Amino acid sequence: AIEANPDNARCLAANVAGLNVAVRSVALGDHNGEVFVGREDNGPNVGSRIWPVFGDGPFRVPLRRLDDLTTVQSLAAIDYIKIHVNGMELQALRGATATIQRHRPVLTVVLKPALKDFGDSAEAARRLLNKMGYRPAGGERPYEIWVPE
Numbered sequence: 001a002i003e004a005n006p007d008n009a010r011c012l013a014a015n016v017a018g019l020n021v022a023v024r025s026v027a028l029g030d031h032n033g034e035v036f037v038g039r040e041d042n043g044p045n046v047g048s049r050i051w052p053v054f055g056d057g058p059f060r061v062p063l064r065r066l067d068d069l070t071t072v073q074s075l076a077a078i079d080y081i082k083i084h085v086n087g088m089e090l091q092a093l094r095g096a097t098a099t100i101q102r103h104r105p106v107l108t109v110v111l112k113p114a115l116k117d118f119g120d121s122a123e124a125a126r127r128l129l130n131k132m133g134y135r136p137a138g139g140e141r142p143y144e145i146w147v148p149e
Contacts, residue, residue, distance in 0.1 A: 002026060002069075004037045004061055004085070022071055027063045028085055030094035035063045065095030078103040087114030090125045100132060107146040108139060 001016070001023045003009040009025035016023065027035050037059040066072055078099065083092050089109055093100075100107070109129070111122035122142075129146050139145035 002028060002066075004028075004035075004059075006037075006059055006061065024069065024071065025061060026069070027061050027088070028066055028083075028092040028095060029063045029088055030065060030091040031063070032065060032068060033063045034060055037061050066092065067096055067098040072099060075103075078105045080108075081105050082108040082110075084108075084110040087112070087117045087120075089115060090120040090128065091118065093125060093128055097132060104148040106137075107134065109144050109146060110142050111144055112142045 001012055001021055003012055003023060003025060004027035006025045009023050013023040027037060029035070072078070081096070081100070083089050083096075085092050089111060093109070107129070109125060111125055115121055115125070126136075126144075133149050134146040135149050137145045137147040
């Protein structure tokens, strides 16, 4: 499991302790570097978000391509990937193309208007998924399910 917000990653790790789950506190994108992550408080739903302007947010975390994470690459099989990164979905997909092509998992990709905060669009993400040989298989937008053709 990958969670950018260090506080959320610690909570997740505590909740899955003893299970076959490894938690990594990194942000996913299309290059390796660093980003700032901050909390988003939407009433009862508290999440985190990578800020489009470098220097905002209380947490500085590593930004990594999924294709470059050795713990991911050492897996024999990946059957399912959910990408919900509050606007950086297209960048995360670009950084995961080799992994996706190798394993051909079912994907859930959350394509919200926040993509525009990073200069991207849901349509651009859909074009990339089609180019990778995926087709939509349902899900209620913005939670789109994609399967290999």
